[in-house]
Amino acid sequence: MRNLISIVLPVYNEEEGIVKTIEVLEHFIEKQPQDFELIFIDDGSLDSSVALIKSMQQKFLNIKLIEFSRNFGHQLAISAGIRYTMGDAVVVMDADLQDPPAVIPAMIKEWQDGAQVVYGKRKSREGESWFKKTSAAVFYRLLQRVTSINIPVDTGDFRLMDRRVVNELRKMNETDPFVRGLVSWVGFKQTSVEYERQERFAGSSKYPLKKMINLALSGITSFSDFPLKLLIWTGGLSLCFSGIYLLTSLIIGFTELKFLICTLFGLVGLSLIGMGLLGIYIYKTFQASRKRPLYIVSETSGFSQKSQQNYL
Ligand code: UDP
Ligand code: MG
Numbered sequence: 001m002r003n004l005i006s007i008v009l010p011v012y013n014e015e016e017g018i019v020k021t022i023e024v025l026e027h028f029i030e031k032q033p034q035d036f037e038l039i040f041i042d043d044g045s046l047d048s049s050v051a052l053i054k055s056m057q058q059k060f061l062n063i064k065l066i067e068f069s070r071n072f073g074h075q076l077a078i079s080a081g082i083r084y085t086m087g088d089a090v091v092v093m094d095a096d097l098q099d100p101p102a103v104i105p106a107m108i109k110e111w112q113d114g115a116q117v118v119y120g121k122r123k124s125r126e127g128e129s130w131f132k133k134t135s136a137a138v139f140y141r142l143l144q145r146v147t148s149i150n151i152p153v154d155t156g157d158f159r160l161m162d163r164r165v166v167n168e169l170r171k172m173n174e175t176d177p178f179v180r181g182l183v184s185w186v187g188f189k190q191t192s193v194e195y196e197r198q199e200r201f202a203g204s205s206k207y208p209l210k211k212m213i214n215l216a217l218s219g220i221t222s223f224s225d226f227p228l229k230l231l232i233w234t235g236g237l238s239l240c241f242s243g244i245y246l247l248t249s250l251i252i253g254f255t256e257l258k259f260l261i262c263t264l265f266g267l268v269g270l271s272l273i274g275m276g277l278l279g280i281y282i283y284k285t286f287q288a289s290r291k292r293p294l295y296i297v298s299e300t301s302g303f304s305q306k307s308q309q310n311y312l
Contacts, residue, residue, distance in 0.1 A: 003034045005108065005160075006087030009095040010077035011040050015047040017202030021097050022056045022063070028101040029062070034108065038063045040095070041081040044071035074207075075218070078157060078179050083170055091160045092179075097201040099158035106193045107160040116165050116188035120158035120195050127199030132212075139216050143181075146226035151184045151219075152192060164188065164298075174290055178219045185223070188298055228279035235272025242266035 007025065011018060022038070029036040042050050042065065050067060057063045066084055068077065078092055089111050093099040099120060107118040125133055140153040157180055161169070168186045169179075184190070207215075220227065242265035249258040 003089065003108075004037065004087040005032075005034050005104075006037050006039055006085035006090045007104075008039045008041070008078060008081035008085060008090060008092045010043055010074050010081060011045060011049050011053070011095045012043040012071060012074070012077075012206045013045045013047045013049060014095050014203055014206075015045075015049050015052060017096055017200075018049050018052050019056065020201060021095050022053070022060065024097060025101055026060050028104070032105070036062055037085070037087060039081050039084055040065045041077040042067045043074065043077040044068045073211075074157075075177050075179050075215070079169070079172075079177050082161075082166055085166060088163050089160050090163075090166050091158075093158050094156075096203065098198050099156075100195060100198055103158075103193060103195040104160070110191050110193060111160055111162060114189060115191040116162035117183055117186075117190040118160040119152055119155040119190065119192040121152065121192040122154045122156070122197045123194045125197040128197075132205075135212065139219075143216075143219050143223075146220060147181070147223040149181065149184045149223060151181055151223070152190075155180065155192065156197075158195075159183065162188070168293075168296055172290075172292060174222070174292075176218050176222065178215070178222045181219055181223045185292070187296060225280055225283045228276050228283060231272050231276030231279065235269045235274075235276060237269070238265050238272060239269030242269060 009021070014021070025036075025038060038060075040053050040063065042053070050065070053063065053065050057065065064084065066080060068080070081092070082090060089108070091104055091107065093101075103120055107120070110118040125136075137154070140151075140155075143151050144153055159180075161183065165183065165186055165188055169182060172182055174182070242262050245258070245265065246262045249255075249262065
């Protein structure tokens with residue numbers, strides 16, 4: 001039986017390029033040995049994107065469309081799209097042809113060879129500003145450092161996921177999902193294929209600085225308590241400084257000003273540590289409230305059918 005591959009494409013005000021995107025994808029699909037479905041999620045576009053996708057539905061029967069009631073954001077659009085997929089594997093990509101379909105066969109190959117997640121890793125980024133490239137590079141490396149899970153650097157949301165991974169993602173009901181973090185968190189065998197990120201075919205980026213900062217914050221706060229630990233460390237340093245200053249002042253001679261400086265650093269240190277600790281308690285409550293599964297078992301062996309059922 002032929003495999004079915006679902007392609008999930010979030011769309012926000014893409015009227016300039018959406019028809020071309022569909023044509024390029026359909027042209028690509030014709031030549032593939034697998035079956036494909038295209039799942040578009042309209043993230044509350046204000047232009048004619050929806051009408052254009054609907055008109056293309058007349059021409060191509062494998063196009064499905066989900067319309068959001070308003071703009072909920074790229075990450076929620078991807079989360080929703082994934083839920084509607086039927087494929088044995090699911091590919092997520094931009095609707096602006098920045099992620100070339102020609103990379104998909106390489107992803108499918110890795111998947112058929114046993115990988116459950118295949119990232120598209122950007123070797124280069126065509127036509128993007130110096131600022132975007134540098135900020136993205138810094139962000140990915142920072143995220144890599146501060147989070148406990150291994151989010152690969154220079155990968156966006158362009159990736160292929162096996163049905164098992166998608167099923168795990170569907171269980172997550174996070175209010176502010178950071179999809180690429182969740183995919184890393186889920187685990188299984190993950191690998192990457194390199195590609196050159198293309199220039200936007202038409203229209204402009206729908207990720208202004210504000211959205212980029214929000215995405216970065218969402219990534220860090222969903223997967224790390226590093227900022228809270230930083231508070232504790234800074235507080236500790238401040239407290240140490242106060243102690244050392246106090247000791248030296250006692251030896252050299254104590255003045256009113258020195259006393260004030262000691263008290264100031266001491267109190268700032270204590271409050272920072274207090275805030276950090278408080279934050280960590282809140283973070284733990286927040287983690288528990290997200291109800292992520294505690295772990296995911298990929299396989300078991302050696303159990304009888306009956307005892308297996310006890311664990312389900
Ligand atoms: N997008 C979306 N909702 C948004 C912003 C963007 O669904 O609020 C879509 C957009 O139409 C595109 C994809 O998400 O298909 C990635 O956005 P964009 O290409 O603007 O980001 P960039 O490639 O510039 O980082
Ligand atoms: Mg794009």
